[in-house]
Amino acid sequence: MASSFSSMATQAPQESMALNELTYVDGDRKKKKRVGRGIGSGRGKTCGRGHKGKKARGGGSVALGFEGGQTPFWRRIPKRGFTKPNAKPLETLGLNKVENYIAMGRLNQVGTGPNGTITMKVRNCRGATTTTTIVSSFRYFRH
Template sequence: MKLNTIKPGSGSSKNRKRVGRGVGSGLGKTCGRGHKGQKSRAGGFHKVGFEGGQMPLQRRLPKRGFVVYRKKCVQEVKLSSLLSLEKDEFDPSTLYEFNLIKYINNPIKIIADSQICARAIKLKNLAVTRGVKNMIENSGGKIELTIEDVNGI
């Protein structure tokens, strides 16, 4: 094999377009650019998204980013703040009365911050962590959880 005999495989390379070489070539006269207009001229291309002066699509649509604007944040309440109150039964309305939560309709979750649960308390329609569940059940308390009321946790 010699370097001067090497050729590309058949069908792997095409001949370049030879424009403006008469009507018989199929690319004569307007050279495949159509008639008149900005795109037919040399250097006559515009930026991506340009719509001829009309307000472009990316500027017409509302800008909301990647944040879900209807998302409900989970409100966390510490177990020690429940134990500091003198009630034994807690539900979302009770927590709202004592200003432990800001919104009554957003999901609520009780989290642990101390190692012991001294007294038996009853939680209704509140989500809890695994540690809080163990603490309350060991102290003789009870947890009633309805999934419909605390969806999304």
């Protein structure tokens, strides 16, 4: 250990680097494989594409999800869920508005925790309003 420190002390100070003098280290960047340059190159003739077929042609690639003619996976699995035809539209209601309604007295403090903080129970709208209904149903967000 001591010898390496002593050798560092005896070295001459290096010159400062300039951005225009920076170069890559040998082997740092991989060279692009050149194809179609004879059989001796290992990537000649068919250039690694095999013989014939759509993927061997220029610009040829199968569509996303295509599985060679068999029914693709996304068509084999069943659809899930449905859209309710009589669904009530939800309105977005921020917690800051809920706090304002409670402060104004338009909303009971149903579902408030200690210190008057709004909890998750506020989203149960049943019995949460006093004189007027603010919204029929709502989803809340934090910020």
